[in-house]
């Protein structure tokens with residue numbers, strides 16, 4: 001018979017209070033045996049391991065309900081879901097805290113630098129801006145439901161149904177983004193792909209042995225990408241809260257993803273990309289775009305109602321606006337036309 005421990009012994013071994021053990025029992029996470037005669041709890045080695053696992057998962061801030069579900073379900077997928085959700089929650093907190101920290105820095109500077117009472121108004125405007133920025137960063141929603149598209153995405157790229165033929169030059173676009181991204185760079189560069197989808201662009205980098213990590217807001221897209229390319233490093237993450245530290249990447253690439261951001265969101269996504277990019281880094285985006293507002297107006301006039309609706313369901317970039325946004329950060333943008341609505345913009 002395997003060894004059994006009393007609650008006091010279990011608490012000593014794990015260096016926790018007996019109350020904590022009783023709490024986990026009350027929540028249904030553990031089920032110690034009971035002595036039939038005296039009612040004492042007895043813990044098997046397995047129950048101790050379970051308790052230790054609970055303690056470790058709590059260190060990752062996993063909720064009691066989450067841990068219970070991991071134990072009950074037992075599958076790898078379910079476990080991954082919980083860890084992904086926790087990763088997302090932690091990333092949100094980091095971004096929120098960072099925004100508060102930057103705002104406090106600005107506030108302190110304005111108090112130091114002001115020679116009159118004007119800093120009081122400045123504080124209010126800094127906090128208002130912080131509030132607006134967080135609203136944009138936290139309210140993005142996947143209204144297209146990419147999770148449901150993940151399993152059929154590659155097939156639909158090939159079929160390219162619809163009259164606008166967005167994917168006609170898909171392979172050429174991906175090849176050109178890859179070439180532009182790596183031109184003149186060492187093979188040891190760190191590359192980030194945003195909106196990695198099923199991994200078709202990342203595969204070009206993997207094939208040539210570049211370090212690439214892909215993020216996507218859709219877990220199912222990530223699952224498909226991982227099934228196709230087991231070596232590909234992937235994380236859940238979005239344009240507006242990139243889950244990496246400042247100045248980590250030499251190159252950022254993205255295809256067919258940026259047009260899911262509104263104009264306001266694009267401005268913040270650009271700040272985010274520049275935050276994680278090294279100062280001499282490069283951004284290469286291949287996507288659906290118009291060169292100018294005027295071009296957009298003219299083009300929409302020439303299309304059918306259904307085609308216009310299809311375009312207006314998303315937010316194609318206006319390249320002349322992108323040029324201005326990047327110029328504010330002292331970055332220069334060059335564009336290459338691939339097809340009627342498909343462009344590559346390279347930012348250096």
Ligand SMILES: C[S@@+](CC[C@H](N)C(=O)[O-])C[C@H]1O[C@@H](n2cnc3c(N)ncnc32)[C@H](O)[C@@H]1O
Pocket residue numbers: 140146194195196197198199200201215216217218221237238239240254255256257260261
């Ligand atoms: C049309 S697919 C393109 C996939 C892939 N890049 C390609 O070129 O085949 C768009 C992808 O961008 C992702 N995406 C859309 N908006 C995003 C956002 N705000 N942040 C991160 N990924 C996003 C979607 O989940 C989806 O996987």
